Amino acid sequence: MILVTGALGQIGVDLVERLERMHGPENVIATDLRARQPKVGLNGRFDHLDVTDRDELDRILDAKKITTVYHLAGILSAKGEEKPDLCWRVNINGLKSVLSAAQKRGLKVFWPSSIAVFGHNTPRDDTPQSAVTDPSTMYGITKVMGELLCRYYAERYSVDIRSIRFPGIISYNAPPGGGTTDFAVDMFFQALESGTYECFVAPKTRLPMMYMDDAVKSVIDLMAAKSKHITVRTSYNVTAFSFSAEELVAVIRKYVSEFECTYRPDFRQEIADTWPRTIDDSTARRDWNWKPEFDLHAMARDMLENVSRAVGTPSPTSSVSRHK
Numbered sequence: 046m047i048l049v050t051g052a053l054g055q056i057g058v059d060l061v062e063r064l065e066r067m068h069g070p071e072n073v074i075a076t077d078l079r080a081r082q083p084k085v086g087l088n089g090r091f092d093h094l095d096v097t098d099r100d101e102l103d104r105i106l107d108a109k110k111i112t113t114v115y116h117l118a119g120i121l122s123a124k125g126e127e128k129p130d131l132c133w134r135v136n137i138n139g140l141k142s143v144l145s146a147a148q149k150r151g152l153k154v155f156w157p158s159s160i161a162v163f164g165h166n167t168p169r170d171d172t173p174q175s176a177v178t179d180p181s182t183m184y185g186i187t188k189v190m191g192e193l194l195c196r197y198y199a200e201r202y203s204v205d206i207r208s209i210r211f212p213g214i215i216s217y218n219a220p221p222g223g224g225t226t227d228f229a230v231d232m233f234f235q236a237l238e239s240g241t242y243e244c245f246v247a248p249k250t251r252l253p254m255m256y257m258d259d260a261v262k263s264v265i266d267l268m269a270a271k272s273k274h275i276t277v278r279t280s281y282n283v284t285a286f287s288f289s290a291e292e293l294v295a296v297i298r299k300y301v302s303e304f305e306c307t308y309r310p311d312f313r314q315e316i317a318d319t320w321p322r323t324i325d326d327s328t329a330r331r332d333w334n335w336k337p338e339f340d341l342h343a344m345a346r347d348m349l350e351n352v353s354r355a356v357g358t359p360s361p362t363s364s365v366s367r368h369k
């Protein structure tokens with residue numbers, strides 16, 4: 046039986062749908078602090094769970110005979126700077142509870158880290174797997190601590206915990222929850238809804254990104270890999286492509302020619318400036334055959350088709366030849 050925490054979030058909604066297809070809806074229990082909203086996916090089993098409440102976590106793990114946890118509940122970078130205490134409590138105490146519960150019950154765990162573990166002293170291009178991690182945000186600090194906790198529980202107690210350092214994830218089913226890379230998702234919705242967007246990072250800001258289909262695939266592939274192939278118990282670098290804000294505008298304009306983007310960088314610019322531009326994910330490629338399927342153009346085309354369906358506008362991709 047599978048438990049997903051933070052299941053109403055951007056990644057949770059898509060991951061739960063995939064897990065339900067793979068294992069059957071009766072074998073997946075989606076949980077979140079928030080109540081389920083009818084508009085956002087998740088038709089299967091759903092329970093309330095606050096991951097900072099250890100008693101509630103223990104109760105649900107035992108009552109539902111859970112064997113695997115996908116621990117997605119978390120506070121992202123921008124919200125984490127606004128609410129650092131909450132960020133620490135949810136990201137650190139929540140993960141620590143899941144790991145110690147996993148140790149007691151022999152559970153297998155997936156937990157996402159982030160490119161936010163990197164900082165000013167990290168090489169920003171082709172950032173290596175073993176690069177220095179010295180973040181300047183509370184979110185990044187919790188992700189570094191989280192990675193070390195994961196390795197500790199794996200090495201000291203043999204907990205089978207697997208982790209990925211996600212770049213910015215782009216998707217359309219559930220809105221992003223307060224990160225620095227959210228502009229990349231917002232831009233698609235605004236391009237189709239209003240034709241204009243005010244971007245909160247500068248035009249040249251380049252960050253590593255990934256389409257949700259590949260993010261979900263990476264989780265499934267890593268969890269399916271044989272234990273003997275997992276050489277990294279902190280967290281694996283993965284990436285699909287990188288673009289600057291102005292490059293994304295140019296790609297969207299191929300389909301929505303009248304789209305206008307203006308730029309007003311805010312506090313998220315400082316966060317983005319400490320993160321890598323491109324990532325070296327060769328260790329994940331070697332260990333568990335990681336390979337993304339969507340490049341920038343395939344992602345943009347698929348996003349525009351799906352976002353136009355979601356907001357009720359004609360798809361701008363049908364009249365334009367396919368770009369790869």
Ligand code: NAD
Nearest residue numbers: 051053054055056078095096118119157159211213214222
């Ligand atoms: P999100 O903000 O969209 O969703 C997080 C979910 O956690 C929300 O539904 C929220 O209600 C829930 N939550 C918050 N506090 C909780 C608590 N105390 N108990 C239970 N649930 C709680 O985030 P996401 O984008 O889906 O990210 C999921 C995980 O992936 C996070 O750990 C995040 O750091 C990581 N990650 C995401 C991205 C990305 O681009 N989306 C990139 C790197 C890493």
Ligand code: AKB
Nearest residue numbers: 121122159224225226
């Ligand atoms: C954020 O911007 O906070 C997330 C992340 C890269 O961790 N999308």
